[in-house]
Amino acid sequence: MNFKAIKEEILKSKRIGLSFHASPDGDAIGSILALLNALRYLGKDSYIISRDVISDNFSFLSLSNEIDGNTPGPKMNTDLVIVLDCGNADRISADLDNYNGKIINIDHHISNEKYGFINYVDVNAAATCEISYLLIKELGIEFNNKTDIEIAIGSAVYTGIVTDTGSFRHSNVTSRTHEIASKLIELGVDNSKVHTSLFDNKPFNKVKLMGSVLSNIELVLDNKVAVLQIPKGMLEDFNLINTDTSDLSSVGLGIKGVEVSMLLKEVKDGVKGSLRSKNNVDVRKVAEVYGGGGHIKAAGVMLKGVDIIEAKEKLLNALKEEMHL
């Protein structure tokens, strides 16, 4: 895989839309904003296509205000759409049904469906942001001039790396991950500011919600699986409708002996399950049983038309099988 073909397509395109997966996380947001800042700097007519809005803790990133949910599909005359951090065509946060132009798919999920006309899928990248960084270098931004634009792009890249690696904790981290982070810090990216903005910036009620969820945590399947639940109405009760809750998914892994932490969140049309694994349990396989996906140690699934009790039962059955219990 190399970036030459992608670079050529970018250079010859007149108008470029950028999109990512629905309910974008730090890596999706970081990789799209890194590329948007770079393309604008290079003088390309480029913009974000997103049905989603993002939570406030990402507002420190340059151009994050453009992820406002107001451009759900490609604008007129768009000849290239680049999708970042999204493995499945039906999870793209964009209405592409009437779009006839080219799609480039840039991602790091094993389960990627290769839905693009060019597919750059590097499963060894800890974050799609690693790929964005390398692509942006190929586009001619060198990351050694300590300019404001380089630092803005670098902060977005650093954000995706930090969020997709659990702050450099997960086994997806490689020496390249640290090399890129090292270059970014040398450049002037303020790592402490990024961490504080992302993680030490919660609404007071969010911490109270965490308390409530934690006080109801359960251990099941020989105490190897921790279950955390956000039932219908709970977010409203705490006045937290659009708040990201993904930081709760892995909390159960902090418990001695727990292999899998599962967060169940009741939403409008069903239940969103988020699974995190400490060692060898492949939670992607569990999510795939019900049409979800992700990575071996972090996966998600949307169970439509069920309540939280049924969703829990379904996912625990699949986990039981996968864990040979």
Ligand code: 5GP
């Ligand atoms: P999360 O649990 O934080 O939503 O997602 C964990 C990982 O699983 C991420 O890499 C995310 O892209 C992926 N993921 C989450 N939900 C789904 C889903 O419904 N389908 C697929 N294919 N992947 C998902």
Ligand code: MN
């Ligand atoms: Mn990612």
